[in-house]
Amino acid sequence: MADKIRTLDQLRKIREETRKKMSIREGKYRFKITIPMGTSGIVMGAREVMKAFLDAIEEHGLTDVVVTQTGFMGSRNIQPVAIVEDDQGNKVTYGNLTPEKAKEIVERHIIKGEKVQSYLVLTPLE
Amino acid sequence: MMEELSLHIMDVLQNSLAAGARNVELEIEEDVERDRLVIRVKDDGKGMSPEELKRVQDPFYTTKRSIGVGLGIPMFKWVAEHCGGSFRMESEQGKGTMLEAVMRLSHIDRPPMGDLVDTLLGMVVSSPQVRFVIRYKSGKGEFVFDSREVKEILGDVPLSSAEVVGFLKEYFAENLGAVMEAA
Numbered sequence: 001m002a003d004k005i006r007t008l009d010q011l012r013k014i015r016e017e018t019r020k021k022m023s024i025r026e027g028k029y030r031f032k033i034t035i036p037m038g039t040s041g042i043v044m045g046a047r048e049v050m051k052a053f054l055d056a057i058e059e060h061g062l063t064d065v066v067v068t069q070t071g072f073m074g075s076r077n078i079q080p081v082a083i084v085e086d087d088q089g090n091k092v093t094y095g096n097l098t099p100e101k102a103k104e105i106v107e108r109h110i111i112k113g114e115k116v117q118s119y120l121v122l123t124p125l126e
Numbered sequence: 127m128m129e130e131l132s133l134h135i136m137d138v139l140q141n142s143l144a145a146g147a148r149n150v151e152l153e154i155e156e157d158v159e160r161d162r163l164v165i166r167v168k169d170d171g172k173g174m175s176p177e178e179l180k181r182v183q184d185p186f187y188t189t190k191r192s193i194g195v196g197l198g199i200p201m202f203k204w205v206a207e208h209c210g211g212s213f214r215m216e217s218e219q220g221k222g223t224m225l226e227a228v229m230r231l232s233h234i235d236r237p238p239m240g241d242l243v244d245t246l247l248g249m250v251v252s253s254p255q256v257r258f259v260i261r262y263k264s265g266k267g268e269f270v271f272d273s274r275e276v277k278e279i280l281g282d283v284p285l286s287s288a289e290v291v292g293f294l295k296e297y298f299a300e301n302l303g304a305v306m307e308a309a
């Protein structure tokens with residue numbers, strides 16, 4: 001049984017393959033997605049939203065998107081939230097997210113470069 | 127309310143990150159024979175003064191922000207104590223914080239562990255600068271994860287890149303699946 005289970009060693013091969021796919025701008029991401037994971041975010045479903053972003057990254061084979069977390073942000077009634085920032089520093093905030101909306105943001109904003117207007121929130125952040 | 131213990135765990139881990147921890151240790155121990163489930167988190171974040179430590183465990187004290195926020199710790203404490211267990215926090219300013227929740231495994235109101243895989247994946251991937259050491263112990267064995275090993279292997283390849291995410295997801299699922307007894 002033990003030898004059937006994945007070991008971290010298998011990551012070496014993944015590293016080599018991913019490095020080949022990574023853009024020339026080494027260590028530079030194209031997009032950063034920041035998800036507030038404070039108590040209210042978690043209660044409202046931030047974990048599922050984060051998972052959906054990661055699943056979409058996996059599904060589309062993306063290697064230049066960084067996902068990070070932060071504490072409480074904005075207001076409780078727009079959680080779960082994701083802040084999407086590109087490498088030029090352009091930043092938008094999406095709110096009231098669901099896993100489906102997160103997937104759509106990856107497919108439209110990250111891959112096609114078009115903001116998903118209807119999920120944007122304009123609430124000032126703390 | 128949080129319906130899964132793994133959401134409480136995520137909340138507590140997030141507090142450690144918010145406290146600026148560089149090292150976060152999570153230990154989960156299932157002891158079927160003694161009917162005990164122990165969840166312990168230790169960090170080397172900024173810590174709290176004795177007054178702060180008391181305040182953050184008090185459900186009637188609300189922080190700077192709106193009501194309903196800052197209730198993560200009191201909720202977890204309530205769950206542990208309600209489920210035939212105990213809750214304890216120790217902290218020292220400038221040193222770090224330790225939190226331990228104990229529950230009776232068989233208590234009828236004990237929330238299920240829930241999706242621990244998604245919780246750990248989310249935390250580890252989204253804080254690559256932090257070293258997470260995770261131990262899950264049960265009668266079936268022990269799973270130990272050290273995110274430093276992963277980062278040493280990956281070098282400049284981001285943790286949130288497609289194949290790494292896919293791998294870690296399966297890795298946690300298989301290895302936790304092999305040791306987790308209680309649902």
Ligand SMILES: Nc1ncnc2c1ncn2[C@@H]1O[C@H](COP(=O)(O)OP(=O)(O)OP(=O)(O)O)[C@@H](O)[C@H]1O
Binds near residue numbers: 041197
């Ligand atoms: N591990 C820790 N180290 C240092 N301080 C902590 C730790 N855990 C909690 N605290 C303190 O307790 C406070 C309350 O934590 P709690 O999770 O209830 O709310 P919060 O983190 O401030 O808000 P939110 O979770 O909504 O972002 C924190 O603001 C922090 O000051």
Ligand SMILES: [Mg+2]
Binds near residue numbers: 039140
């Ligand atoms: Mg918190």
